[in-house]
Amino acid sequence: MVPHLITALTGPINELEQRILDTTPAIERWFRLEWMEHQPPFYCSVDIRNAGFKLAPVDTNLFPGGWNNLTPEMLPLAVQAAMAAIEKICPEARNLLVVPENHTGNTYYLSNVLQLKRIFHQAGLNVRFGSLSSEIKEPTTLNLPTGESLTIEPLIRTDRRLGLKDFNPCAILLNNDLSAGIPGILEDLNEQYLLPPLHASWSVRRKSTHFKAYEEVSKRFGKLLGVDPWLINPMFAQCGDVNFAEGAGMECLTTNVDALLSKIKRKYKEYGINEKPFVVVKADNGTYGMGIMTVRDVKDLGA
Amino acid sequence: MVPHLITALTGPINELEQRILDTTPAIERWFRLEWMEHQPPFYCSVDIRNAGFKLAPVDTNLFPGGWNNLTPEMLPLAVQAAMAAIEKICPEARNLLVVPENHTGNTYYLSNVLQLKRIFHQAGLNVRFGSLSSEIKEPTTLNLPTGESLTIEPLIRTDRRLGLKDFNPCAILLNNDLSAGIPGILEDLNEQYLLPPLHASWSVRRKSTHFKAYEEVSKRFGKLLGVDPWLINPMFAQCGDVNFAEGAGMECLTTNVDALLSKIKRKYKEYGINEKPFVVVKADNGTYGMGIMTVRDVKDLGA
Known part of the structure; x- marks a missing residue:
């Protein structure tokens, strides 16, 4: 297009x-x-x-927001592109963990991550959100003016993997550019696909x-x-x-x-x-x- | 979609x-x-x-026509799908030879092959048409009621390759289901990608x-x-x-x-x-x- x-x-x-x-x-x-x-x-x-x-x-943003600004005609193209990317990187994947920015008060940003969820759901993944924020101590449901809602959950780190309660993702998608530095919870995740990699963050x-x-x-x-x-x-x-x-x-x-x-x-x-x-x-x-x-x-x- | x-x-x-x-x-x-x-x-x-x-x-048609019936919204999806297919099969390809059906009097069918050309051109290939018909002895330009036109050329077979005058394609796309049998000119093309393969034709x-x-x-x-x-x-x-x-x-x-x-x-x-x-x-x-x-x-x- x-x-x-x-x-x-x-x-x-x-x-x-x-x-x-x-x-x-x-x-x-x-x-x-x-x-x-x-x-x-x-x-x-x-x-x-x-x-x-x-x-x-x-300006090139490797943790792009604004997905909510896609027109309805663009959505199928985004889904098709997501399918092709998943097929290349992790075809066996079932679950995708999305790590959003912490500013959950911005409804435009929330619409953005909901759109990301829609795209990857249609591309064939179960999508849930996990937060780096220490303020998210339990699953927190946020309501949008559109009537939609999304739930952000606390991350759970085991020795080698990152996930949520009852959710063990093959891949983790960062929608957080880690301007504040790379948190330890994201380091040494050698068993999971971390997309984009940590060296794409502004820390590096x-x-x-x-x-x-x-x-x-x-x-x-x-x-x-x-x-x-x-x-x-x-x-x-x-x-x-x-x-x-x-x-x-x-x-x-x-x-x-x-x-x-x-x-x-x-x-x-x-x-x-x-x-x-x-x-x-x-x-x-x-x-x-x-x-x-x-x-x-x-x-x-x-x- | x-x-x-x-x-x-x-x-x-x-x-x-x-x-x-x-x-x-x-x-x-x-x-x-x-x-x-x-x-x-x-x-x-x-x-x-x-x-x-x-x-x-x-009914499943492996030599599909009707590409002209795609809505404008579907075209970018077709282009994206064509890109992904080319990337997988023949990323180095420059030229695509399309072999259409022989019934060149049907303007709907001609619109169909023109749309195929548009899709593969936008996907990044030079596209020309070569005919199996013995009636096409020189480049023949056909005009459509829409004001568009397309040129169909005689096929040139060398020992190991199929092409047109000054056109040496990496890949050959059949839009002809070979109901009349597999012509010798398409056999033993081991150096080029023939899509779909001959055993997809109704002869087999x-x-x-x-x-x-x-x-x-x-x-x-x-x-x-x-x-x-x-x-x-x-x-x-x-x-x-x-x-x-x-x-x-x-x-x-x-x-x-x-x-x-x-x-x-x-x-x-x-x-x-x-x-x-x-x-x-x-x-x-x-x-x-x-x-x-x-x-x-x-x-x-x-x-």
Whole structure:
């Protein structure tokens, strides 16, 4: 299902779109061969920024929420994709334990995990929810404004397995990005499939590593398509420790932002784009887009 | 995507439907495990007869037409399924040769093969059509009332491969059930994937073998669901050569039809179904539902 982009399209994007449509069979074959070499994430969501002249991923979430936003037409596709993933990873599985985020007061988030349950139930698994929160001491039923409800249960850890009372899952699906660190209860579960693996969590994962890998991929993909990879790749640079309050690391930040703004300016000139370049400053790990900063001039950094 | 059945439902079907819905995860797991043991057909269509009190497959086509009847919502599901099948069978494939039926005057059939092309193009293959007909001596473009068109080309056979001019496919998809026999041009293609294999054609395949296999499967499936397999299985019996014009084989036919009608009558009584039983007489091979005969009394056989 092709997403419909409603941003007004200008020159380079129209060309890129046409090139992608013309190259469909080669692109799909490229993906088929890539999936033979690399295991794709079990699930993920990608934020794509469409500037009208450039289209690039700016955020990849390996513990995606928002499943409740799928349209009814998309649901069967999600079920079919879930079936294919289960068939590959754990075909004998009967039970799936979903570990959600702890903020159970957010009804949108609860709708999200209910939708996940619906998808994996239709794909052929018994689904129950287990919480990392110390506040969940017994099965707790939460009611949604829609009239639906879901039950969250306390996790039970044995020596080698994680489960719930009378529920021994083959696979555990994390919908919790472990921003607060990897809890001991999830470690050394060598008998069960833990999806995604712990090193996908923000305790280990770094955006700079991700964008470096993506840059390599976009170069190869650009070569396949015969297009400038810049059209699909956000330029980036990385600093070590930065602390705005203490002024630590500001020199690296200023230098990198300045260099990026210059590089983007050159690209805009090359394509005749009459826009003011900007750089987005983010922490190298972490989620929710909190504490990010848009900079159009190094002076904005207050350095 | 669950088909919506518009026949009025009565007792046993309502129960069967509820049992199926309640057992969804176990059913899907059962299929996952079956697909590990048995390779499913590359594609097929199944005619299901819904009597209101019983729901059973009566015809399975391994060279399905009617792809043009898919709703727009179903198309992405077909593409996703095609992708999964290609990924399993021939991930390196670039080119797919489709061999359609010869009756190129039927515009519904042409819409069907165009839809197949669309599905496999979106799934990532270059698709072209090659004809078994001796009348196609050069690339022939056919126009549809919709304004679309398609080109059918003569097949080119080399010692070990089948293709078209400047088109060397990794895989060949038959949309021709070879009712007229297996042409030599399709034999001994050991370097290419021929889908479905030649023994799926009506030259080899027999309905009685299919229904015998299905009967076994429906018994196991009925056990899993805890339902009478009769609710999903059409009773059948097989005769050898029968020729109505010459009166040959009529004794076997009369005996089998009589026995089937009695067995069905007993089942109707068991379920309190107030209907007159009938038997459908068909050739053991062949397609299109031609020459089939509905019999409610052995006297109708004129024996």
